[in-house]
Amino acid sequence: xxxxxxxxxxxxxxxMSEPVKTPWGKWQxxxxxxxxxxxxxxINLGQRTSLQSHQEREEWLFLLEGWGTIExxxxxxxxxxxxxxxxxxxxxxxxxxxxxxxxRILEVQWGSxxxxxDIIRFEDDYGRQTSSVPSxxx
Numbered sequence: 001x002x003x004x005x006x007x008x009x010x011x012x013x014x015x016m017s018e019p020v021k022t023p024w025g026k027w028q029x030x031x032x033x034x035x036x037x038x039x040x041x042x043i044n045l046g047q048r049t050s051l052q053s054h055q056e057r058e059e060w061l062f063l064l065e066g067w068g069t070i071e072x073x074x075x076x077x078x079x080x081x082x083x084x085x086x087x088x089x090x091x092x093x094x095x096x097x098x099x100x101x102x103x104r105i106l107e108v109q110w111g112s113x114x115x116x117x118d119i120i121r122f123e124d125d126y127g128r129q130t131s132s133v134p135s136x137x138x
Contacts, residue, residue: 023126024049025102037114041095043068043103048096050124057111057118059087064106066099079103092122 017029024047030038043049043066051071061070062084070079071094072087079085079095087093089111097103111118121130 023047023128025097027107032114035110035112035114037109039107039109041103041105041107043095043097043105045097045100045102048125049094050119050121050126050128050130051092051094052122053090053092053120054087054111054118055089055120056113057109058089060108060110061085061087061095062106062108064104066097066101066103068095068097068099068103070095094123 016031019026019028025042025044027039027041030040032038063079063081065081067078067080069076070085071077071092072085073091073093077085095103095105121128124130
């Protein structure tokens, strides 16, 4: 597969992607470079992401708008604009929106694999397949 094509939208390195719709809302890559990627996530009212972890990356999440909860390693925290969380490699996490407008989250990814293939799902409200630990061998 060519670099910059596929489920993450057609773009050149460092360019914004087209928004990608999901069952819970949408996401868009704002910028990426060697070892990092910055995305804007929008989670709709009453929706939540899968309970997931990442084997090859760390994420820094900054809430820009809305309010909701973040579940991190079994602990639920109320989340308001201006607050941030660090998701370490392997940490189980999930986000949920309670505000009438979407949660808008700036997600900064750091790591060696920055693709949707590095999602290990444990639970999913939308029937997407839960997965075992992925293999990243080339």
